[in-house]
Amino acid sequence: MTWRLAAEALATRGDTLALRGLTRSMSYRVLAGRGQAVADLLVAAGVKAGDRVALLSGGRGHDEAVGLLGILSSGAVVVPLDAGHPPARWARIADGCRAVVTDESGARKAPPLPRVELDAEGFVLGAHGDVEEEGAGEPDLTAVLHTSGSTGSPKAVPIATRGLDAFTAWMIQLVGLEPGTRVLRVAELGFDLAWFDHLATFRAGGTLCTLPRRSMASGRSLREGVEALRPEVIYGVPSFFQRLVDAGYGFDGVRVICFAGEVYPLPELRRLVQQCEARLFNLFGPTETNVCTHHEVQPSDLERDELPIGIACVYADCALVNQRGETIEGDGLGELVVAGPTALGGRCATRDRVERRGDLFWFRGRLDRMVKIRGYRVDPGEVEAALHGQPGVTGAAVVVSEHPRLGQVLIAHVESTVVDGRGIRKALAAELPPYMVPERVIHHDALPRTSTGKLDYRALEGPREESSR
Amino acid sequence: MNSNVPSPSRTEIQRSLAAHLTDEVLLRDEPLDENEDLFDAGFDSMSLSRLLVFVEERFGVVIPDEDVVIDDITTLADMTTFVAGYCK
Numbered sequence: 001m002t003w004r005l006a007a008e009a010l011a012t013r014g015d016t017l018a019l020r021g022l023t024r025s026m027s028y029r030v031l032a033g034r035g036q037a038v039a040d041l042l043v044a045a046g047v048k049a050g051d052r053v054a055l056l057s058g059g060r061g062h063d064e065a066v067g068l069l070g071i072l073s074s075g076a077v078v079v080p081l082d083a084g085h086p087p088a089r090w091a092r093i094a095d096g097c098r099a100v101v102t103d104e105s106g107a108r109k110a111p112p113l114p115r116v117e118l119d120a121e122g123f124v125l126g127a128h129g130d131v132e133e134e135g136a137g138e139p140d141l142t143a144v145l146h147t148s149g150s151t152g153s154p155k156a157v158p159i160a161t162r163g164l165d166a167f168t169a170w171m172i173q174l175v176g177l178e179p180g181t182r183v184l185r186v187a188e189l190g191f192d193l194a195w196f197d198h199l200a201t202f203r204a205g206g207t208l209c210t211l212p213r214r215s216m217a218s219g220r221s222l223r224e225g226v227e228a229l230r231p232e233v234i235y236g237v238p239s240f241f242q243r244l245v246d247a248g249y250g251f252d253g254v255r256v257i258c259f260a261g262e263v264y265p266l267p268e269l270r271r272l273v274q275q276c277e278a279r280l281f282n283l284f285g286p287t288e289t290n291v292c293t294h295h296e297v298q299p300s301d302l303e304r305d306e307l308p309i310g311i312a313c314v315y316a317d318c319a320l321v322n323q324r325g326e327t328i329e330g331d332g333l334g335e336l337v338v339a340g341p342t343a344l345g346g347r348c349a350t351r352d353r354v355e356r357r358g359d360l361f362w363f364r365g366r367l368d369r370m371v372k373i374r375g376y377r378v379d380p381g382e383v384e385a386a387l388h389g390q391p392g393v394t395g396a397a398v399v400v401s402e403h404p405r406l407g408q409v410l411i412a413h414v415e416s417t418v419v420d421g422r423g424i425r426k427a428l429a430a431e432l433p434p435y436m437v438p439e440r441v442i443h444h445d446a447l448p449r450t451s452t453g454k455l456d457y458r459a460l461e462g463p464r465e466e467s468s469r
Numbered sequence: 470m471n472s473n474v475p476s477p478s479r480t481e482i483q484r485s486l487a488a489h490l491t492d493e494v495l496l497r498d499e500p501l502d503e504n505e506d507l508f509d510a511g512f513d514s515m516s517l518s519r520l521l522v523f524v525e526e527r528f529g530v531v532i533p534d535e536d537v538v539i540d541d542i543t544t545l546a547d548m549t550t551f552v553a554g555y556c557k
Contacts, residue, residue, distance in 0.1 A: 219534040406518055
């Protein structure tokens with residue numbers, strides 16, 4: 001039978017710690033009880049199996065795990081809303097949701113849906129409103145995540161229950177998760193990395209260790225918080241581990257580190273290896289397929305200048321396809337196409353350029369314009385569409401630039417009758433997630449174009465200091 | 470800092486931090502109250518890096534991220550006191 005997170009099964013873990021914070025912890029018995037209370041209220045409000053229910057946790061408290069468990073125990077599909085994103089984006093993402101589960105701080109700005117409101121410990125404060133119409137349910141799904149889309153709208157990515165079953169079973173084995181294993185919670189639920197933190201940990205009976213949002217902000221608070229939680233397993237983006245290394249974290253007791261989301265620069269990886277004795281895994285795969293290849297970092301890798309993405313995961317059938325759509329046998333370079341339960345049972349063309357050499361896959365860039373900003377994927381087309389919606393803007397081109405302190409940042413070049421970079425950034429911040437708001441807006445009377453009239457992106461790349469924000 | 474240039478006053482530091490935070494970091498129109506909780510207003514690790522880059526350019530002092538203890542700095546007033554300590 002396909003595994004799916006449910007309160008009933010978690011209750012049998014009894015007094016084992018499910019959630020650990022800097023000040024409060026929660027046993028599986030209590031987590032299951034509070035999650036079931038949320039599920040009962042959702043069902044009473046008219047939520048049916050396969051209905052979408054939004055989840056918004058403003059404070060990063062234990063309410064998020066309780067809400068997640070409650071929504072899934074009711075048979076509904078979770079649609080996570082990121083507390084750091086503007087309410088206008090929540091409204092677009094929650095379109096089609098039948099209800100929302102939120103904490104007190106989220107409730108003030110949450111989309112107008114029937115809601116269950118929790119305190120920071122996941123205790124129900126109140127339930128308001130009933131689901132009015134019936135909808136077409138999606139009973140095979142656990143979640144719908146939203147990433148940056150090229151069309152100017154958030155792209156909805158359905159996450160199949162069967163895919164998470166295969167992924168979490170495999171990860172539990174890879175990482176050696178056991179009852180009581182402490183796993184650090186890193187990513188937010190809208191990001192696929194977080195589904196290891198929550199689902200694999202709860203499936204194995206491990207303890208999910210959470211830092212408050214403000215402790216995540218600066219180096220020393222982050223280091224002291226992580227030291228206090230003493231995690232054994234951490235799964236995050238490379239920039240998160242770079243911050244831990246910079247902050248002087250000693251990785252005491254950490255036995256497995258998994259990273260994904262962007263390429264780990266080799267000099268940075270060498271610094272990490274010098275500070276820790278953990279096994280290191282490079283995990284690879286777009287949100288649409290979850291992790292599809294993996295590689296355990298070997299000492300010999302550190303002497304090279306790039307890291308392979310490794311071999312296919314047991315549940316993922318990974319093939320390379322050339323421009324004519326033919327499968328490449330043996331060594332070669334093509335588009336990675338993934339089949340299996342994490343790809344909704346179908347075939348997913350990832351738009352990732354991948355090379356196979358011998359036994360290993362190597363990442364060779366994207367076939368579209370998608371870029372990674374601190375591990376988050378951004379389609380510059382979505383940012384350009386938002387720029388086109390601003391008054392006076394007649395042309396927009398978004399490119400990536402390397403900032404010495406901030407890393408990869410987005411630079412917007414706009415052709416506009418009004419010169420107001422600050423106003424444009426504020427308007428975009430009200431619509432887009434923070435990582436999609438360009439660091440700088442550079443005004444042009446006319447954007448550079450090629451002889452055929454297309455935007456000349458190449459002419460816009462590289463540093464330029466002459467214009468103001 | 471160059472010894473010929475007088476240290477900026479606390480008022481001057483607070484005014485420029487406030488303007489930078491609202492206009493470039495938090496990207497909002499409402500002014501920032503000096504006792505408002507920055508983290509409730511959306512301040513995060515990226516915001517901190519951006520603010521430190523600004524302080525470096527504006528006041529010519531370098532503050533590593535690790536020196537900032539956010540349990541001690543939660544408001545604009547705290548941040549002003551902290552930055553002023555480097556601008557002497």
